[in-house]
Amino acid sequence: MKQLPRAVIGRLPRYFRCLRILINNEVLRISSDELAGLVGLSASQVRGDLAALGDLGQQGYGYSVKTLYAEIASRLGAGDNFEAVIFGATPLGLALASGPLLSRRGVSVTAVLYTKEVRTIVCEGESPKTVCEGVVLPDGCRVLPVSELESVKSRDIAILACDDEEAPELYRLVADHGFRGVWNLTELELRGSASTRVINARLGDSLMILCFGLHSGDWE
Amino acid sequence: MKQLPRAVIGRLPRYFRCLRILINNEVLRISSDELAGLVGLSASQVRGDLAALGDLGQQGYGYSVKTLYAEIASRLGAGDNFEAVIFGATPLGLALASGPLLSRRGVSVTAVLYTKEVRTIVCEGESPKTVCEGVVLPDGCRVLPVSELESVKSRDIAILACDDEEAPELYRLVADHGFRGVWNLTELELRGSASTRVINARLGDSLMILCFGLHSGDWE
């Protein structure tokens, strides 16, 4: 299996999302030209990207949506069923725990850990658990204080959804406890290590790029 | 004012975040080497990026944190006080409305619009308004059904935080009502037009890159 160029890897999730929609719409085949329109790239680039993944297309026909989706999902590890622990029972943390974003990518949340004693409305008995309006935690997801981290088994992904001030300390905790990956949603820039991979989500950065566009006019 | 390279623009928000932290810590000056450590780039790249912004450094001394921050904030339009309307009273939409992410960037939320009649716990009389645990809307932010969009004046930024299924319809609505920019937090890829700029946040994509790293091992 050849090493994929970094730029291609960065675009795979986009194909993943678009192909999933095609599958839901029961589309069976698609050409590089049509797919390019959906993902917002050129047909040439789409062909280049997909060719890097292997021999997936068929000349004169195009690509099988299912084959493509399966290949990309497998390359990305979307079928690996990683388990995540969310650090911070913040509105953002709870939104992620209850929304479809993680589960669609094959990531399941086993716990939400809080640092500040919140007057959270948790109905421990109920299933699914309703934390507050619109926030229903998935089955098997516990809500605990961070001090109970030991009792949580998952060590795949730590999702940092805490306040920025708490990030450095929680990151140390996470690294010490052997989490393999960190998805950092705080505003801090964290650096990974040999044993702990870190991805800084930089959610707010994309908003600033939009503001730059509105501010300066000239941009694309 | 020379046109900035696209790659530099993409990194400006990162400098913005790191410099803000330095300012909070009352750091006055910084060298390209130190700053590089914070933002996770090489010193060479930092100097290149900052040189593209103008004559901000001083040889033998470094950069003034304040000057740098002011210049970058101004370039990004962080001082333009853009007004945003959030489409979707979802957990994510409410998290953004109540959290510091927007306000730190000089963006204020004037309204949260909902599509489904939710049993939302809004205390209309109170100020600040508490929607649910941990979600306190800022002053001047209204919660309305989408049908009341006409009564909202802001036309700077529309934040799409609705369910994916609602995105196409709401996007049309937003474009028709003359919003200048769209920050799309749904999983769909939207394309902008001459009059409406669109940035797809692609929040989940960064999580998938992390999964790819855990899955494939070899990556950086």
Added chain:
DNA sequence: TAGATTGTTAATCGATTAACAATC
């Protein structure tokens, strides 16, 4: 076969890097 569409190539473009002269 004719038409469609891929996979690949060569050319271009832009971004990154390392080194160092300029300068405070």
Added chain:
DNA sequence: TAGATTGTTAATCGATTAACAATC
């Protein structure tokens, strides 16, 4: 002056594009 650190350059690297031969 000596030390530090920038701004700039030339060389390298990687990504994108357009064109077209290969092939279904």
